Amino acid sequence: MYKIGVFSKITKLTVKTLRYYDEIGLLKPATIDRETGYRFYDDENFEKAMQIKTLKRFDFSIKEILDVIDKIEEPDDMVTYLTLALHKIHYTNRKH
Numbered sequence: 001m002y003k004i005g006v007f008s009k010i011t012k013l014t015v016k017t018l019r020y021y022d023e024i025g026l027l028k029p030a031t032i033d034r035e036t037g038y039r040f041y042d043d044e045n046f047e048k049a050m051q052i053k054t055l056k057r058f059d060f061s062i063k064e065i066l067d068v069i070d071k072i073e074e075p076d077d078m079v080t081y082l083t084l085a086l087h088k089i090h091y092t093n094r095k096h
Contacts, residue, residue, distance in 0.1 A: 026069065028045075068081050
């Protein structure tokens with residue numbers, strides 16, 4: 001388990017971003033200490049954070065990521081969404 005500061009360094013997501021992702025339900029911590037309010041993240045959270053970052057790199061909006069992130073269960077699912085992103089980029093470039 002990682003405190004939010006350590007998890008931020010590992011994932012290269014700011015603490016502010018992690019708090020925002022928690023607030024909107026995109027990346028919930030594995031647990032929150034009831035006494036201190038500290039957020040703790042685990043390896044499953046790390047995997048999800050990397051998926052989010054990958055989708056962001058392909059210009060998925062937060063809304064689009066919210067729509068698809070929980071549907072990604074296997075690596076092949078991620079490939080499917082990235083393929084869709086490439087088609088979206090290609091289509092956008094053709095319009096300009």
